[in-house]
Amino acid sequence: MTTGEKIRHYRKLRGLYQGELGERIGVSEGAIRHYETDFRTPKQPQVEAIAEALDISPLALKDFGVENARDLLGLLLQLEDEFGIVPAEDGSGLSIDASAEKAPKTTQMLKAWAAKRNELESGEITSEEYADWKAKF
Template identity: 55%
Template structure:
């Protein structure tokens, strides 16, 4: 997974913005943006929200989720089990939603929407860029 700074840089470049221009858009200096991108400084919550808005992404897309290994991934999945009922299926190695979990219905709906947009990508109804734009909203 990428750091917050790496994510800022990736989305900034994807939008064709210089660090100076992004800084202007959010009321920061070019130096501040470059410090964030290099990991020298970490943006505060309000700064991260402004940067995310300027880059047309969800602030969560810029965060460092610290998933760097399979062990980290399992830790994240265990959190998802507790909150959303995402559990492993021993038969096929896949995942399924425990319908008794408190957020099961919302989870099923959200994953269903993801499945639909992925299907549209695979069938060529939308482009990779349109799919990536959809993902950035999260």
């Protein structure tokens, strides 16, 4: 998803019109429309203001450029050394190399993610609540 598509997604999730979001961050409705259609790319201060107005992390609006499995592998390889993300022995998933610098925090975050996924799958939370939780990161 592009940054513009993500802005539109979260704006609609919050039940806002383009003009309302624009008012909250001090830009015109047209500027929001241009961001959402990727006609213009918001600069970092606008991304941060939009994220704050939508109560999400600015990273939730970032386009990481991952379009296929090869791109995903490239990203995972970048994360391997610092975060310890490595393929499981049988290749069916991922595991954490405990010797990596940020492995303890990575493990903690993965456990939080697993717990939230369990809440979703058990029906304790809705898919909208899960999406809202994810957007905080």
